[in-house]
Amino acid sequence: MSTLHVLRNRIAQKSAVVGIYGLGYVGLPLALRFSEVGLKVVGFDIDTSKAALLNSGQSYIERITPDRIQHALDQGFEATTDFARTSEVNALIICVPTPLNRHREPDLSFIVNTVEAALPHTHPGQLVSLESTTWPGTTDEVLAPRLRAHGLEPGVNCALVFSPEREDPGNPHYGTKDIPKIIGGTTARCLELGTALYQHAIQTMVPVSSTRAAEMTKLLENIHRSVNIGLVNEMKIVADKMGINIHEVIDAAATKPFGFVPYKPGPGLGGHCIPIDPYYLTWKAREYGVNTRFIELAGEINHHMPHWVVGKVADALNERGKAVKGSRILVLGLAYKKNIDDTRESPAVEIMDLLQARGAHIGYSDPHVPVFPRKRDYHFDLESVPLSAQTLASYDCVILATDHDGFDYALLKSHAQLIVDTRGRWTSAPNIVSA
Structure with a gap:
């Protein structure tokens, strides 16, 4: 029986162990959600204080109550800084930050460092999912080669997917389980396994044709907001000069x-998305000779x-x-x-x-x-x-x-x-x- 067939059976039987890498505003809610539906979860973070707080039943995020942490602990959840425990998990879900450097260029160091720390402890038959927002091609160009260098071939003896986070902190209507989940796989088999895992925890799955399409989808969502906020911020400045209340105008237009x-x-x-994500696309677009003037203009307005x-x-x-x-x-x-x-x-x-x-x-x-x-x-x-x-x-x-x-x-x-x-x-x- 192949290693991926074993993985598929473990996922179907809900006996798969899920590893969440990065226990912040994205990773921790996802870890708790998988625990709620009965999967064993191991949470990884480089911050020893976070791991200690979670293992003692305490929370460091206001909207996540200690009761939810304790319930997860009762379900077998553990937090650790020991990346050697990667060998125990069947799925590695990476939820680490993707900031900009001082030149406002993508900084993938958190992703790369996480993968490099986990790889020595990986083995055939594991699923790797990247949730961190990034430029189209990151899964194929940054993660896949590192897996191959350790003898792991996506779609053959491991699975590799990109499934962007869509958390909206403070939204009372849409929690982790309610937000449709975009997912793209390196191969069709990867997509099948990734979808099977996530659909235990997420109500609606939205598969797309590739990891690049999934990566671009996340960027489009946030660039859409950035551009429209940039527009209304510029309108606010114009309205202010004219002595017009922009909020009255918006409310009237919304009728x-x-x-x-x-x-x-x-x-x-x-937030960690709208001020940063557009620059991931503008940076990558330059590789293709494209100058994303419209996106960058909105960024300039909002930054000002x-x-x-x-x-x-x-x-x-x-x-x-x-x-x-x-x-x-x-x-x-x-x-x-x-x-x-x-x-x-x-x-x-x-x-x-x-x-x-x-x-x-x-x-x-x-x-x-x-x-x-x-x-x-x-x-x-x-x-x-x-x-x-x-x-x-x-x-x-x-x-x-x-x-x-x-x-x-x-x-x-x-x-x-x-x-x-x-x-x-x-x-x-x-x-x-x-x-």
């Missing part, structure tokens, strides 16, 4: 029952938005006879979108950095982020400021960067000296400036 999809402007893009907000803050303070330098400024909301604790690529952090560089004294308040998190490019030794009438009045300016539902907006409006609103939460008032 059209066809041909228009509303996108909301903001202080910039955040924190600077535009800071300019609005400076103008608003100046009208009140104050300079940015020496002013006390409180940023409301550190997360990249409301009602979550995820601060990756958050424009609020960029705004804080720009204002501090101009000499402002910065504080922040976010009910979901009690302490400023460790970041590669930014460091603030700050804790979230509790909001009160006295606290608000002590700041020269308050910037609404992320409109969490947990904020008391009546309190803010009544007691803040100056509010710069980047989210369109308020209509006009003497102490409120739209940005």
Whole structure:
């Protein structure tokens, strides 16, 4: 009996052991979902503190409760930093970050390092799935050759697929199991095995013709959003110059029952997808002699938005006879979108950095982020400021960067000296400036 036939039987019988590599905002929910449907899961991460917290039944992601962690532990879930345990799993699902380097070019080091750490412990009859967003061709050009160098041939004695993550943190309507799963295989047999595994945990599978098609699908989804957000952000700047409320315009346009999809402007893009993924395609497109001007223009507009907000803050303070330098400024909301604790690529952090560089004294308040998190490019030794009438009045300016539902907006409006609103939460008032 071939090794892939054995793997197919294990998947069908739900006796396959699933390894999840990277226990962050994507990997951990997926690990818990596989545990919920009765599969044995081993979670791998290089962060020893994450593994220790999970194995003790604790969570480091706000929306994932300790009860869910404990339930997974009861189902046999384990977290480890020991990549030698790769030999125990039947499926390796890679959910690690794919950031940009300082030149805004793709950084695949997390993928490569994960694969290199696992490969010495792999064996025939395993399935490898990459979920990390990346440029079309990564699965074929980066993963497949490394597998072959270890005697693993996709479709012959192992399976290789790409199935992009589609998590939407904070969305109460779509959890891991509810979001249709795109999947492409290196061969038809790879696709069959990958689909069979994922369909235990995901309600709807969407197979495509190749790993490259699956990789491009994920990029299109996020570039679609980036371009449309870039458009509405540019419209916001134009409307602001004309004295028009862009949010009123968007709401009015959205009454059209066809041909228009509303996108909301903001202080910039955040999260680990939309600010980063378009650059993966623009970088790869250059290999084919294609200049993706439209995509890059949207990226430039969105990247500029924190600077535009800071300019609005400076103008608003100046009208009140104050300079940015020496002013006390409180940023409301550190997360990249409301009602979550995820601060990756958050424009609020960029705004804080720009204002501090101009000499402002910065504080922040976010009910979901009690302490400023460790970041590669930014460091603030700050804790979230509790909001009160006295606290608000002590700041020269308050910037609404992320409109969490947990904020008391009546309190803010009544007691803040100056509010710069980047989210369109308020209509006009003497102490409120739209940005």
